[in-house]
Amino acid sequence: MPRKPLASLLLAVALFAVGCGAADEQASDARDDGDTTATPTTVADVATEESSDDVAEDTSEDTSDGADDSAADEQEPTDSTDPASVDNTTTSVVPATTTPTELDGQIGAESVDDPYFPDIGNGGYDVTHYDLDLTVDIAGVDAIQAVATIDLDTIVDLDRFSFDFTGLSVSAADVDGEPAQFEQTDNKLRLTPATTLAAGTPHIVTIEYAGTPTTVDSGTRIGQIGWYDQQVASVAIGEPYGARTWYPVNDHPTDKATYSIRLNVPEPSVGVSNGVLVSRETFADRTITTWEMRQPMASYLATVSVGDFVIIDADGSGDTEVVDAFPSRLEGIAAGDFDQTDEMLDVFTDLFGPYPFDEYGVMVIDASFGFALETQGRSIFSAGLVDGDGSIERIVAHELAHQWFGNSVSPATWQDIWLNEGFASYAEDLWLEFGRGTELAELEARLVTRALAAQAPAPEDPGAAGLFDPSVYRRGGITLHALRLQVGDDVFFDILRQWNLRFGGGVASTANFVSLSEELSGQELDDFFDAWLGDGALPDLPN
Ligand SMILES: [Zn+2]
Numbered sequence: 001m002p003r004k005p006l007a008s009l010l011l012a013v014a015l016f017a018v019g020c021g022a023a024d025e026q027a028s029d030a031r032d033d034g035d036t037t038a039t040p041t042t043v044a045d046v047a048t049e050e051s052s053d054d055v056a057e058d059t060s061e062d063t064s065d066g067a068d069d070s071a072a073d074e075q076e077p078t079d080s081t082d083p084a085s086v087d088n089t090t091t092s093v094v095p096a097t098t099t100p101t102e103l104d105g106q107i108g109a110e111s112v113d114d115p116y117f118p119d120i121g122n123g124g125y126d127v128t129h130y131d132l133d134l135t136v137d138i139a140g141v142d143a144i145q146a147v148a149t150i151d152l153d154t155i156v157d158l159d160r161f162s163f164d165f166t167g168l169s170v171s172a173a174d175v176d177g178e179p180a181q182f183e184q185t186d187n188k189l190r191l192t193p194a195t196t197l198a199a200g201t202p203h204i205v206t207i208e209y210a211g212t213p214t215t216v217d218s219g220t221r222i223g224q225i226g227w228y229d230q231q232v233a234s235v236a237i238g239e240p241y242g243a244r245t246w247y248p249v250n251d252h253p254t255d256k257a258t259y260s261i262r263l264n265v266p267e268p269s270v271g272v273s274n275g276v277l278v279s280r281e282t283f284a285d286r287t288i289t290t291w292e293m294r295q296p297m298a299s300y301l302a303t304v305s306v307g308d309f310v311i312i313d314a315d316g317s318g319d320t321e322v323v324d325a326f327p328s329r330l331e332g333i334a335a336g337d338f339d340q341t342d343e344m345l346d347v348f349t350d351l352f353g354p355y356p357f358d359e360y361g362v363m364v365i366d367a368s369f370g371f372a373l374e375t376q377g378r379s380i381f382s383a384g385l386v387d388g389d390g391s392i393e394r395i396v397a398h399e400l401a402h403q404w405f406g407n408s409v410s411p412a413t414w415q416d417i418w419l420n421e422g423f424a425s426y427a428e429d430l431w432l433e434f435g436r437g438t439e440l441a442e443l444e445a446r447l448v449t450r451a452l453a454a455q456a457p458a459p460e461d462p463g464a465a466g467l468f469d470p471s472v473y474r475r476g477g478i479t480l481h482a483l484r485l486q487v488g489d490d491v492f493f494d495i496l497r498q499w500n501l502r503f504g505g506g507v508a509s510t511a512n513f514v515s516l517s518e519e520l521s522g523q524e525l526d527d528f529f530d531a532w533l534g535d536g537a538l539p540d541l542p543n
Contacts, residue, residue, distance in 0.1 A: 108161035110188060112252045116414040116464035119187065120241050121252035124161045125152045128202075129257050132247050135264040136271065136306050142229040144168070145210040148247050151257075152205060158197040163248035164241065165189035166226075168211035170248075175205050189248050213246050220467045230367035233307030233327070235380060237373060238300040240414055240467065249299045253410040253507050256296035263304060264288045270309040272325040272363050274302060274377050277311065293376060295357050296505045298410045301376035307366050318342045320355045325363035327383060334364050336388030337381075337396065340435075344400050347435040348427065352401075353497040356408035356504055360400065374402030374424070394428040397435075401427030404500050412509040417467050418459040418533065419513060422476020429481070444481065444541070451478040451538055458535035460510065478541075479532040485542040486528060487521040495520050
């Protein structure tokens with residue numbers, strides 16, 4: 001189908017040049033050491049951030065909640081120079097009924113005070129569930145018509161509140177069945193309900209919208225994020241704040257919610273999303289699939305893809321069901337790259353605790369750029385990575401490990417990104433050690449070499465632009481190996497399991513990790529983590 005080849009090419013180049021998670025690291029591996037397990041086409045795996053101990057401490061609470069409602073409310077989200085406020089669309093839908101009104105209550109802080117992306121989110125409510133009904137047309141440029149039904153609990157009295165939302169036009173909105181006034185800025189959809197919503201009460205918001213979904217600049221090495229309209233397939237890439245390009249959202253990890261996503265797409269395409277496929281119908285040349293993510297999910301981990309998918313129940317031997325979605329043309333090849341998923345699930349379940357979601361699986365996007373991304377319950381891989389020979393083994397392990405580290409336990413702020421990427425990177429080595437029997441000394445030598453070559457920026461505070469820099473992965477990863485040597489295997493793996501037990505389904509900070517490590521080891525570790533995650537020279541590994 002004809003589409004914007006130039007734009008696609010630019011996006012592909014951007015992704016290629018950068019990268020987040022595993023892919024990035026893998027790509028670096030391939031470039032740096034000629035590691036044969038890495039694939040040069042790999043690029044992005046979305047990561048989260050890492051925070052310094054201090055900041056993390058302050059933000060470890062659920063900052064999406066209520067926060068400070070009044071003061072920050074008044075700020076215009078487009079004033080900031082933060083990348084989050086920069087978008088390439090100018091939407092302004094203001095129905096005639098929208099007029100400034102006296103506000104008795106509050107308008108919900110249009111920020112959750114993320115240190116890197118202060119314009120993200122709204123602090124006045126907590127979303128519990130998103131029901132997204134998308135009709136997607138893919139002839140020419142992608143176009144969607146959608147209804148979002150959002151269940152939320154208010155945290156403060158709300159006269160007005162906002163969602164993060166970019167590039168699509170709202171035609172109607174109501175709150176609890178009553179029409180609501182609405183207006184759109186570049187990055188926010190603001191709703192004024194007919195009556196004040198009292199603090200601590202549940203409400204249902206319905207928003208009808210349509211348009212051509214786009215990408216936005218992430219301000220990080222990833223480049224563009226959001227709705228990728230590719231030649232053969234389309235895919236939504238959220239990390240760190242691209243969800244706003246396809247649905248109205250409180251777009252910060254602190255406001256997790258469950259999801260039902262219904263995708264109505266033209267045959268022979270099939271819509272694939274997070275979680276369990278609960279229904280599939282076909283009529284009038286359309287295929288309608290409904291997917292449910294029943295465990296809390298951060299918005300950056302939500303995804304949809306539309307393409308010529310074959311959905312395969314891999315019928316794994318383990319406790320976790322594995323359901324993959326491959327492009328039909330790659331069905332026979334892709335299996336060769338993912339046939340170790342069951343064994344990886346077994347190894348990681350032993351090391352980290354129970355798999356945190358109903359199912360796991362991957363979806364391979366039929367597009368030529370190379371990236372992998374740990375979307376919740378179903379990781380994304382570019383078809384460009386897939387050759388059936390198992391060369392992406394490390395990346396496959398990395399994205400799976402993110403289901404525990406990043407997806408179940410998500411970063412309290414984007415500064416905490418190393419809690420995603422350092423952990424998933426080290427998990428690659430844990431897979432090789434415990435699943436493959438690779439000698440620990442061999443893995444350790446590689447960890448040191450790679451971390452020495454990518455020491456800065458400091459994983460504890462890489463900055464918004466450095467969110468996915470190699471140091472976050474490599475220095476973050478070797479920090480965990482150093483911790484293992486410092487406290488011993490028994491305590492170390494207990495820390496990893498307790499991390500998931502205590503914080504799974506929510507968010508956690510670097511300060512939380514330091515505290516847990518100190519509690520379980522009985523050691524004072526502030527100086528240890530400062531040395532390993534800070535901006536000084538990389539320490540020597542403990543004996
Ligand atoms: Zn990653």
